[in-house]
Amino acid sequence: MSDGQVIIGLEIHCQLDTKTKLFCGCSTDYRDDGPNTHVCPVCLGLPGTMPAVNRRAVEFALKVAKAFHCEIPEECEFSRKNYFYPDLPKGYQITQYDRPLALGGHIVIESEEGGEKKVRLTRIHMEEDPGRLVHCGGGSRARYSLVDYNRSGVPLIEIVTEPDLRSPKEARRLLAKLRATLEYLGVYDYGKEGSLRVDANISIAGHDRVEIKNISSYKGVEKALTFEITRQRSLIRRGASVDRETRHFVEARGTTTASRSKVEEHDYRYFPEPDLPPLRVASWVDDISLPELPDARRERFMSQYGLSVNHARTLTGDLALAEFFEVVAGDDPLLVATWVADILLGELNYRDRSIATVDVARFRSLIALRKAGTITDHSGVEVLRAVLDTPEEPASIVERLGLAVTGEDIVASAIAEVLSEQPQAVADYRAGKGNALNYLAGQVMKKTRGRADPRDVGRRLTEALAE
Amino acid sequence: MEDRFNAYLLRSEDPGLDSGPLAGRTVAIKDNISTAGLETTCGSRILKGYIPPYDAHVVTLLREAGAAINGKTNLDEFGMGTTTENSGYGPTLNPVDSSRVPGGSSGGSAAAVAAGLADLALGTDTGGSIRCPASFCGIVGLKPTYGRVSRYGLIAYANSLETIGPMARTVADVSALYRVISRPDPRDTTMQGRPYEHDPVASVRGLRIGIPAEFFGAGVDPRVSAKVQEAIETLAGCGAVIVPVSMPSMKYALAAYYITCTSEASSNLARYDGVRFGPGGESQRSWHDAFTAVRGEHFGEEVRRRILLGTFALSAGYYGRYYGKAQTARANVAGDFERLFGSVDLLAGPTMPTVAFRLGELADPLSMYLADVLTVPANLAGIPAISVPCGEVAGLPVGLQLMGRRFDDETVIDAAAAFEAEVTA
Numbered sequence: 013m014s015d016g017q018v019i020i021g022l023e024i025h026c027q028l029d030t031k032t033k034l035f036c037g038c039s040t041d042y043r044d045d046g047p048n049t050h051v052c053p054v055c056l057g058l059p060g061t062m063p064a065v066n067r068r069a070v071e072f073a074l075k076v077a078k079a080f081h082c083e084i085p086e087e088c089e090f091s092r093k094n095y096f097y098p099d100l101p102k103g104y105q106i107t108q109y110d111r112p113l114a115l116g117g118h119i120v121i122e123s124e125e126g127g128e129k130k131v132r133l134t135r136i137h138m139e140e141d142p143g144r145l146v147h148c149g150g151g152s153r154a155r156y157s158l159v160d161y162n163r164s165g166v167p168l169i170e171i172v173t174e175p176d177l178r179s180p181k182e183a184r185r186l187l188a189k190l191r192a193t194l195e196y197l198g199v200y201d202y203g204k205e206g207s208l209r210v211d212a213n214i215s216i217a218g219h220d221r222v223e224i225k226n227i228s229s230y231k232g233v234e235k236a237l238t239f240e241i242t243r244q245r246s247l248i249r250r251g252a253s254v255d256r257e258t259r260h261f262v263e264a265r266g267t268t269t270a271s272r273s274k275v276e277e278h279d280y281r282y283f284p285e286p287d288l289p290p291l292r293v294a295s296w297v298d299d300i301s302l303p304e305l306p307d308a309r310r311e312r313f314m315s316q317y318g319l320s321v322n323h324a325r326t327l328t329g330d331l332a333l334a335e336f337f338e339v340v341a342g343d344d345p346l347l348v349a350t351w352v353a354d355i356l357l358g359e360l361n362y363r364d365r366s367i368a369t370v371d372v373a374r375f376r377s378l379i380a381l382r383k384a385g386t387i388t389d390h391s392g393v394e395v396l397r398a399v400l401d402t403p404e405e406p407a408s409i410v411e412r413l414g415l416a417v418t419g420e421d422i423v424a425s426a427i428a429e430v431l432s433e434q435p436q437a438v439a440d441y442r443a444g445k446g447n448a449l450n451y452l453a454g455q456v457m458k459k460t461r462g463r464a465d466p467r468d469v470g471r472r473l474t475e476a477l478a479e
Numbered sequence: 480m481e482d483r484f485n486a487y488l489l490r491s492e493d494p495g496l497d498s499g500p501l502a503g504r505t506v507a508i509k510d511n512i513s514t515a516g517l518e519t520t521c522g523s524r525i526l527k528g529y530i531p532p533y534d535a536h537v538v539t540l541l542r543e544a545g546a547a548i549n550g551k552t553n554l555d556e557f558g559m560g561t562t563t564e565n566s567g568y569g570p571t572l573n574p575v576d577s578s579r580v581p582g583g584s585s586g587g588s589a590a591a592v593a594a595g596l597a598d599l600a601l602g603t604d605t606g607g608s609i610r611c612p613a614s615f616c617g618i619v620g621l622k623p624t625y626g627r628v629s630r631y632g633l634i635a636y637a638n639s640l641e642t643i644g645p646m647a648r649t650v651a652d653v654s655a656l657y658r659v660i661s662r663p664d665p666r667d668t669t670m671q672g673r674p675y676e677h678d679p680v681a682s683v684r685g686l687r688i689g690i691p692a693e694f695f696g697a698g699v700d701p702r703v704s705a706k707v708q709e710a711i712e713t714l715a716g717c718g719a720v721i722v723p724v725s726m727p728s729m730k731y732a733l734a735a736y737y738i739t740c741t742s743e744a745s746s747n748l749a750r751y752d753g754v755r756f757g758p759g760g761e762s763q764r765s766w767h768d769a770f771t772a773v774r775g776e777h778f779g780e781e782v783r784r785r786i787l788l789g790t791f792a793l794s795a796g797y798y799g800r801y802y803g804k805a806q807t808a809r810a811n812v813a814g815d816f817e818r819l820f821g822s823v824d825l826l827a828g829p830t831m832p833t834v835a836f837r838l839g840e841l842a843d844p845l846s847m848y849l850a851d852v853l854t855v856p857a858n859l860a861g862i863p864a865i866s867v868p869c870g871e872v873a874g875l876p877v878g879l880q881l882m883g884r885r886f887d888d889e890t891v892i893d894a895a896a897a898f899e900a901e902v903t904a
């Protein structure tokens with residue numbers, strides 16, 4: 013049937029935000045530096061070099077495993093995954109295969125119905141990132157490619173979920189929860205290019221499974237899955253079969269395309285990495301203390317500040333946002349929650365900016381002005397925009413734009429003027445046309461240049477019309 | 480002095496230091512050990528022109544100890560051979576008889592020492608590559624316990640089997656060189672932090688020495704057997720207790736060894752794609768085509784054979800039957816040694832089943848593999864083993880092999896020193 017259940021499992025690669033690479037001492041902070049400036053004989057794969065495991069990276073991975081309730085086997089080991097690709101300096105990737113760092117565990121997300129849902133994890137393992145290819149001459153017509161090994165050897169964890177997800181929305185929620193948790197743990201920097209890469213397995217119940225490779229953002233994951241569901245359903249509706257294959261997500265077009273699946277079938281010839289003794293790290297877990305994680309913080313925001321579950325969820329879904337909220341919450345957390353979750357986030361999204369760029373002191377002043385009733389919600393938004401776009405102080409913005417809430421006489425005279433200028437609208441209102449009131453209120457707001465409280469205007473306009 | 484035996488691939492002038500445990504002593508270094516600023520080829524055309532930007536840990540230690548590094552020595556390409564004929568730069572000749580091979584794969588190092596071109600040499604031993612040429616050239620060569628000498632900078636052939644080790648004309652010199660190179664190195668995490676700090680004591684009094692019957696079985700030249708039996712009697716005369724023992728796992732050792740080493744090699748050698756080092760360079764072909772061409776052109780026949788064998792052994796569907804099974808056999812060999820070392824202190828037998836082959840004599844790869852049968856068990860188990868000269872057969876040197884418990888290289892060296900003292904007295 014074409015409306016069969018959607019079944020999704022994810023394999024998520026995240027870069028661990030350690031100072032140095034997984035098997036050598038090179039710095040991982042190459043963001044502002046030229047290609048091949050953060051390299052050494054080890055991460056270049058020069059003959060004779062040997063890997064030595066970065067203890068910090070193991071600790072970071074164990075933190076993640078503990079946060080997601082995984083089981084840590086007594087012993088784990090690294091293996092070699094052998095394949096030829098020009099970004100892979102050794103001709104193999106050091107990863108974990110049949111003896112990973114962590115098994116089982118789960119991530120709790122909000123389900124489609126609004127309740128809680130446990131998404132089971134299969135495993136978490138550690139591996140090294142390969143280098144990066146730069147194709148010169150543009151796309152598939154590139155004449156040659158250059159290799160940048162700055163990324164070579166950056167520590168990754170791969171988190172594999174069971175096929176427990178039932179919609180692209182759940183997949184997005186899982187990734188958001190994962191990202192938030194990793195940030196709370198202090199092991200992850202989403203801002204780094206390529207810090208998150210996802211492979212998704214998706215099928216419609218009763219049909220073959222398709223793997224979508226290398227999606228590099230979580231908006232991309234939702235898009236790719238949504239496209240893929242439509243594609244698979246329409247195949248099934250037409251009576252065609254879904255091929256078991258690997259597809260690639262084309263970010264620019266929001267579609268997936270088949271890769272040359274048969275040619276790309278690999279036999280990776282895994283075997284234990286002979287240069288690294290097995291790791292016995294199960295006992296380290298006891299020494300790892302976890303910080304407050306998103307779920308606990310959400311509960312606290314509800315009990316401590318009295319926030320609604322939706323506000324609490326939004327505000328704790330991102331570490332920097334939660335910290336920002338707590339800094340500015342002051343003695344009116346409900347008002348602040350509304351301003352941060354419902355207004356500020358939208359303005360930031362529109363500007364593609366992060367919460368970190370918001371000036372705490374000026375945002376506080378804005379809230380204080382609103383709380384004192386100096387400005388309305390409506391003009392508050394205008395002030396907020398100016399706070400985000402200029403270095404000006406809120407008080408000075410209010411003064412410059414004349415946004416301070418005014419005495420009632422101005423509203424009264426504005427209403428009187430509007431009623432006499434708009435006889436048709438008044439007649440419409442009296443004839444029972446509901447939106448005539450909105451129109452008239454808009455005219456009043458325009459005359460007061462937004463300084464009036466819209467609810468107040470509505471109430472008094474109704475009174476005036478009733479006379 | 481002229482290098483009449485093609486022992487060196489590159490000779491260098493380094494006076495060393497005036498002080499230090501190896502002050503001014505000349506040391507030859509096998510060319511699979513990285514030396515900053517000195518071309519390092521592994522005896523392979525695929526690394527021609529490669530000059531490492533860093534020193535192997537052992538080379539750093541040699542420089543600090545005042546040694547005068549006088550060149551890089553020839554080897555079977557990437558250490559894959561038992562004769563030093565499989566070099567991309569021509570064979571090395573045996574200084575004892577230049578119609579013979581020096582053994583391999585550290586044939587260049589053995590020849591340099593035997594010919595007096597170097598006081599000391601570093602070799603590497605994956606399946607006998609130090610002990611075989613030591614035996615064939617009539618010098619002393621030690622394969623240390625696995626994990627006692629840093630492999631950082633040793634260009635890997637079979638990581639889980641190989642170690643760097645000392646070669647010299649006397650046990651005392653082998654011991655002195657071993658002391659210098661067995662210092663800890665955090666870059667090799669398979670090291671066990673057990674540096675060798677011993678001064679040899681030439682005594683076997685009261686030691687129990689096991690003689691595995693399998694070391695004197697079919698394929699061993701009876702003249703070599705007889706010579707080694709004489710040596711064992713000499714040890715008995717010095718106060719050792721001789722105990723006949725048996726090592727049933729020997730019959731799997733060679734197969735376990737070749738499957739393990741070729742598997743690891745197939746992966747280790749994947750990085751030679753002509754992109755970052757060695758010949759390659761400009762090509763209009765796609766990357767896969769270009770690197771396939773480079774590898775086909777510059778790897779020698781034996782290397783290509785072992786890459787193919789190893790790739791096959793690790794393939795899906797065959798892994799369990801080959802690599803997996805080889806690891807079981809390997810564990811059995813180690814188990815056999817452990818059992819034997821519960822009742823004896825050392826094991827003794829011939830190093831090689833024969834004396835040095837004529838050049839070209841081992842044209843068939845299988846007969847070459849069979850020649851490793853007495854040396855590979857020590858590598859499979861990671862135990863120390865030494866080859867010390869014990870006389871001649873038809874004018875060609877024979878080596879006595881002594882094997883000890885893991886991390887008991889000291890007893891191995893003491894026994895070799897006792898034997899050497901007895902026969903040179």
Ligand SMILES: [Zn+2]
Pocket residue numbers: 033036037038050051052053054055056165
């Ligand atoms: Zn590095």
